[in-house]
Amino acid sequence: MNRGAGDASLREARWSCEIPSRIDRVDGICREMRQRLEAHRLSGLCFDMELLAREFLNNAILHGNSGQARKKVRLEMSFGRRWIRLQITDQGEGFSWRRRLRTLPGEEEDGGRGIGIGLLYSDRIRFSRKGNQVTLWRKRQTGKE
C-alpha cells in the first residue's frame, strides 16, 4: 500500500504484520517499513533497517520455515524514544544460533553472512532460546558508522 508521509497511521509507535513464507513478499514489507521510518523522520536509517529486516526475513522464510508458504513469518517494529526495535518470528524449529555466532564465514565462503550483518548493523541482537525469534535494537541516534 502506498501512503503519504502525512498519514498518521504511519507514525504509530508499533507496527506488525504477518506474511506467508515467500521471498517475493519481502519487498512489500520493506517498502512499508521505509514509509514508517520516513514518517518518524528516520530516513537516515532506512538502508540499515531495511537491510536488517531483509536478512532476518530471508532467514526466517528460507531456513526457519524451510520455504513452506503455509508457515507464517511475523515482523514487529516499534519506535521508542531512543530505540527502534525489530522482531522477526518464524514457525520453524529454530537453530543453534550460539554456534552460528561463533563461526562467521571466511572471505571465500559464499553464504552465511546474514548474522554478521545483523551484528554489524544493530546495536543489540537477541535470539529466543529455540532460535525461531530474533529481536534487534538500533539506536535512533546511531554511532554505527
Place this chain on the structure above:
Amino acid sequence: MTAFRIERNGMMARVTPREKLTASEVPGLQEAIRLELEAGVRNLIFDLSETAMLDSSGIGLLIAAKNSLSGLQGSLSVVQATPEVMKLLQRMRLVQRLQVIGGER
C-alpha cells in the same frame, strides 16, 4: 523490466543490477552468469551504480562468481557502488576480495 542488464564485449561482460541485488534477484542472475561463463566470458564487471540495496544473498552471488572466475583464470570487479552499498562492502571487509574500484560517486 528485468532485474539486471548484461552487456557482453568479447570475453568481458558488464552486469548492472537494477534497483537491488537481493535474495529475490539472485536465482535469475546466477543462471545468467552461468550462461555467460559457458559462453566464454572471463572478466565480469559488476556495475552497482543503479543498485540501492544489496543483501547477504547478493554478496554471496558476487563471491560465488568470483570463485568460479578464479578457477577459470578470470577476474571480477565491482564498480560505481552507491555510498551505502560501498559502506556495506567495506564493513564486511570485501573491498579487496571483490576488487571494488572507486568509492562514492
